[in-house]
Ligand SMILES: Nc1ncnc2c1ncn2[C@@H]1O[C@H](COP(=O)(O)OP(=O)(O)OP(=O)(O)O)[C@@H](O)[C@H]1O
């Protein structure tokens with residue numbers, strides 16, 4: 001957090017370590033909110049998470065921790081290593097994917113004996129744990145160490161660990177630790193990420209060209225282009241290559257890289273940069289007019305034999321202007337792309353005297369492209385329009401006066417005044433005034449939300465009623481909206497299997513087609529076809545096989561889907577998550593704050609004989625005041641509302657999933673569930689009270705001061721309005737399995753599960769058990785885990801797709817999840833699922849259309865059944881069809897929007913069994 005705060009407004013570095021929050025990571029599944037400082041292990045306390053000797057098989061029990069894993073799990077571990085490859089659809093090893101989805105390339109089954117040592121990845125490699133390139137460097141350094149047998153990543157604890165298998169006879173743990181520390185520090189400083197805008201991309205295969213061209217640069221670990229939103233995300237070794245080098249390399253490829261300003265990322269522009277967008281359409285029109293003119297001259301003024309040819313030649317120049325320019329550029333780099341093919345085809349036709357065909361080809365090609373660009377611009381603008389909702393200036397109170405200041409110059413702590421009707425310029429907290437705010441820009445909901453002093457407001461939302469004075473808490477570049485716009489724009493760069501498939505095909509396609517176009521006419525001529533016809537058919541083959549439609553098939557779908565989702569209040573952080581979410585058939589839910597409102601209230605106090613209610617509640621409140629757990633809130637609030645003034649506690653120690661301990665005066669007070677007192681003798685009176693409260697559906701907390709049990713407190717939460725409806729909708733959508741994972745007692749969990757209509761409730765689970773449960777479910781299908789991103793970050797990470805709710809109000813949710821429901825509204829989940837499914841379906845349809853049309857055309861051309869003009873029409877037609885099909889997704893809206901919320905249900909007693 002502190003790193004985040006220190007960022008200057010000019011700092012546009014997007015993927016560096018400073019962009020990470022420290023929520024939810026840390027030395028084990030932790031209640032991050034309770035220990036913000038300890039959550040991110042600093043380098044010096046790099047800690048050994050576990051060491052065990054492993055005799056027979058290194059991947060057997062050696063890798064198990066003592067968290068109650070099944071001992072008969074020997075091959076289970078090997079399976080887990082394998083399991084992590086389930087999501088690896090090849091090819092994205094280097095590409096900014098999370099290690100959890102990728103089998104580390106360095107992984108190999110170690111043979112023979114050895115000892116396994118586990119290091120917390122966050123500790124060993126501070127910064128981005130998601131970045132496989134950095135891990136590989138560390139891995140290489142560790143593997144080079146004498147005595148090391150194997151190094152790999154493990155995630156079965158819910159947080160990444162480096163698992164080091166070594167021969168203790170050859171190297172000591174201390175040496176390994178030292179090596180890990182040294183290299184980790186180097187790697188952390190050296191390997192960085194950066195995002196640019198790319199100018200000058202003319203067609204979707206430019207993306208492939210850039211990725212390829214930059215990938216060749218030494219020191220570049222990965223380069224990913226989001227074609228549709230024109231972003232380039234590069235991971236690089238800062239000691240080998242500089243940002244300038246990368247920019248220069250891109251320049252030599254013919255593209256300009258610009259540093260995006262946060263959130264204003266998509267300042268308006270169009271493809272090609274400069275004049276291109278303005279000239280594109282007029283040139284197409286001119287080419288068309290000249291084409292017709294040539295035809296008219298040929299028919300009506302046959303005496304002027306040179307005139308039609310001249311008109312068509314001009315048409316070629318005009319229609320092919322950008323294509324010729326582009327292909328010269330790529331030929332200079334010895335690269336062949338679609339434009340090159342088209343230009344070669346057209347010129348080939350012309351040289352052979354078929355001027356009309358040549359002109360017609362380039363006219364159709366350029367018309368198709370111009371339309372495609374327009375369509376993609378529309379999708380792009382829908383992302384821009386998100387960012388455009390942020391005002392440019394803020395009215396800031398300075399020295400008692402109101403001055404208008406550009407938002408980029410407003411600092412944290414400044415007071416800004418927001419008039420009714422204005423959009424909020426920066427994120428902050430209301431200090432004065434009460435109003436309602438329409439937050440559609442962030443959450444997609446159009447109903448205004450009432451807010452009062454102390455509440456958070458977001459840049460881009462509209463103040464509906466009264467004057468507000470807001471204390472700025474985030475710089476303009478860090479606002480929720482700015483980050484969302486950035487994440488949406490970069491989503492396409494995190495490519496899913498369909499995207500990768502299209503790209504790989506395209507990359508192999510183009511050269512093959514060129515080779516075919518050379519061999520094919522030669523064969524034809526040898527078989528006795530006249531040269532001219534042979535060349536024309538070769539040209540037709542070029543057209544038929546050039547992968548235009550393939551190149552645009554997935555970007556159009558991903559961009560549209562991600563933009564539509566963002567407008568509906570759902571942030572999808574990558575094409576890969578879109579595809580994974582589309583495949584999900586089981587969903588696990590956290591309970592508190594997800595299925596319930598997350599604001600539990602104290603219902604019962606059950607003091608022991610001789611203890612007053614005040615003493616019981618007050619003592620518990622002294623301790624709970626130190627905790628950020630929702631249960632703690634209930635206690636503290638209840639104590640305050642009864643006018644109690646609890647003594648201050650100190651030295652708090654949270655026991656995850658069980659409760660907490662702290663000192664109050666001289667005595668240690670312990671508050672938590674029975675599991676927390678597992679080693680002690682608990683009086684029967686206490687057990688009876690716990691039983692009674694649990695039976696009535698309450699969450700119980702036992703309170704003990706020193707050795708004396710004071711009593712039991714009972715708390716209950718409210719089920720979310722509409723949760724039941726959401727679950728039944730998900731079931732209608734075909735989600736086969738819905739499970740609740742709860743840390744609460746099983747009676748409460750079962751009662752709530754029954755009320756909302758879940759298939760199963762698993763409770764009580766420790767945070768690590770939630771991870772195990774998600775993994776188990778993952779073996780049977782593709783699982784999404786839905787939670788708040790704070791307490792359940794490890795479980796979110798363990799699922800194929802981690803979905804967090806309430807992203808607008810919680811940095812943890814925004815940063816840790818793969819998919820974020822911006823509002824605190826569970827009904828966005830079915831929307832996200834159906835959108836993801838449709839997007840995946842559209843991608844598949846597009847691939848079929850693109851490959852189908854190409855395939856048919858190629859065969860027809862080889863058999864001599866088609867003319868160039870047919871080939872061009874079908875080819876451009878399929879390209880436009882694919883784009884239009886993708887853009888269809890832009891129109892998708894959440895269904896339940898604006899419907900009246902159902903009343904909340906109180907939790908009913910659990911059914912007795
Ligand atoms: N601050 C606390 N004070 C008292 N008891 C606590 C506290 N934190 C946790 N507990 C006990 O541990 C149990 C599990 O807590 P945990 O945080 O794992 O689950 P939860 O978030 O409350 O519920 P869920 O997992 O269903 O969302 C609680 O039900 C409670 O009994």
Ligand SMILES: [Zn+2]
Pocket residue numbers: 058059063116152154163
């Ligand atoms: Zn291992």
